[in-house]
Amino acid sequence: TKWDVPTAYPANNFHTENLQQFANDVEKATGGKLKLQLHPNASLFKAPEIKRAVQTGQVPVGEILGSVLANESALFAFDSNPFLANSYAKERRLWHIARPYVEKKLAAQGIELLYSVPWPPQGIYTKKPIESIADLKGIKFRTYSPTTSRFAELIGATPTTVQVPDIPQAFKTGLVDAMITSGATGVDTQAWDYLKYYYDTQAFLPQNMVLVNKAAFHKLPAAEQKAVLAAARAAEARGWKTSEAENENYVKTMASHGIQVMKPSKKLESEFEAIGKQMADEWAKKAGADGEAILKAYERK
Numbered sequence: 001t002k003w004d005v006p007t008a009y010p011a012n013n014f015h016t017e018n019l020q021q022f023a024n025d026v027e028k029a030t031g032g033k034l035k036l037q038l039h040p041n042a043s044l045f046k047a048p049e050i051k052r053a054v055q056t057g058q059v060p061v062g063e064i065l066g067s068v069l070a071n072e073s074a075l076f077a078f079d080s081n082p083f084l085a086n087s088y089a090k091e092r093r094l095w096h097i098a099r100p101y102v103e104k105k106l107a108a109q110g111i112e113l114l115y116s117v118p119w120p121p122q123g124i125y126t127k128k129p130i131e132s133i134a135d136l137k138g139i140k141f142r143t144y145s146p147t148t149s150r151f152a153e154l155i156g157a158t159p160t161t162v163q164v165p166d167i168p169q170a171f172k173t174g175l176v177d178a179m180i181t182s183g184a185t186g187v188d189t190q191a192w193d194y195l196k197y198y199y200d201t202q203a204f205l206p207q208n209m210v211l212v213n214k215a216a217f218h219k220l221p222a223a224e225q226k227a228v229l230a231a232a233r234a235a236e237a238r239g240w241k242t243s244e245a246e247n248e249n250y251v252k253t254m255a256s257h258g259i260q261v262m263k264p265s266k267k268l269e270s271e272f273e274a275i276g277k278q279m280a281d282e283w284a285k286k287a288g289a290d291g292e293a294i295l296k297a298y299e300r301k
Contacts, residue, residue: 001220002035007063008047008164010188011040014242015117015208019063022115022210022235029227034220036061047163051211055109060216066102066116066209070146074286075105078294079118080147081283082203083276085298088244091118091205097297101290102209112217114210114232117239119182120247121202126178127171127195129262133271142170142179145206147279151180154275168194183250192257199262200251201272205243210235 005023009016016038023036039045045053050062051069070077078098079085085094095116103113130136137156143149144161152159157178162170164185170176171194178195180203185191191198210232217225255261264272284291 001033001224002037003060003216004039004044005036005061005063006039006042006044006050006053006059008042008050008065009040009063010164011038013040013184013188014246015063015119015184015239016040018117018235018239018242019210021238022231025231025234026228029231030224034224034227041165042163051111054211054213055111057213057216060213061114061210063208063210065119065145065206067145067147067206073105074283074288075101075290077145077147077283078102078287078291079207080145080204081276081280082122082151083201083273084280085204086121086202088118088205088240091207092240094294094298095207098294101294105290106211107214110214111211112214114212114228115236115239116207116209117236118205118207118243120184120243120250121200121205122180122182123186123201123203124178124180124199124264125186125191125195126197126199129197129260130199130268131265132267133275136178139177140175142167142176142181144181147283148180150279150282151275154278164189171195183247183254186259187250187253190257191254192259196258196260197262198251198254198259199264199268201264201269203272203276 007016007019020038027035048068050064053059054062067077067080085091106113133155139157140160141152141157142162143152143159149159160176162176167189251261284295
C-alpha cells in the first residue's frame, strides 16, 4: 500500500523532517508493506485544502496547522490564544486538556489524529522598531489563520493572508510590513533579507496535526495499524523535543544574519497581555461548552 502525504512546509523544515522519519518508521515496521510518500512545500495541496483532502479520501494522510481550521470550528484554535500558554511546559498541559475534545471533533468527520507537534513560540517581525501597539496601527500585517487575523485587527493593523512560500516576496513588494510567526519560519524564509527586527514575545505555540482518514486507516491489517500508531507516538515525542531545541537555534541564526532580537518593552508586553486575555475569552465563547471546559481546566492551577 502506498499513501501520499501532503504538507505545506519545505522538506528541510523540522516538521517535515519529523514527518519523513515517521514515514520511514512505518515502512520499516511494516517490512515495506505500507509506504508513505511525502509531498512537501504545498506541492500536492495548498495548506488550507489538506484537511478536506484527508476527510474526503483524496489522500489518506496529511499534515496541517490545526488553527487554520478555526473558521470551521473555534475549537481547533485552542493553541492560538496569544500569551495564554506561552512556554513548552504550559503548551504541553494545554494539549493534554484539549486533545480529547479535538479527537472527538475529528472523529465525527471521519478523521483520526495521529500526532501533533508545536511550532516554536511565535514572535513579532517588523521592518521598524516598536515600543507599543500604537507603532503597529495601520500597517499591513501578514496572517495565516483566523486567530492571527483577529490579533492583527485588535492591534489596529490590516490582516493580510500570505502562505509561507510567498512571505519574502510579500515583504519585498510592500504587500506586508510585519508578521507574527515562529523562528522556524523566519529562518526558512530568510527573514534577514526583508526585515530588521524580531520581538521574542513567545506569544503562543500553534500545533501541526497529522491526520489520517479513518476508513483508510481501518482498511489496513491490524499489525500495520499498530505500526502506524507506534510510529505516531514516537513522532510526537521526538517532534516536541526537536521544536524546543530548535527554537534557540532559530533565534541565534537570525541574530547571526543581522536581525535585531528584541525583548518587548513593558508597555508592549502589558498591551499584548490585555489583548491575549480578550482573545481567550472570545475564543471560549465561540468554542462553546468544549472551549469553556478547556479554558477552565487550564486556568485551574
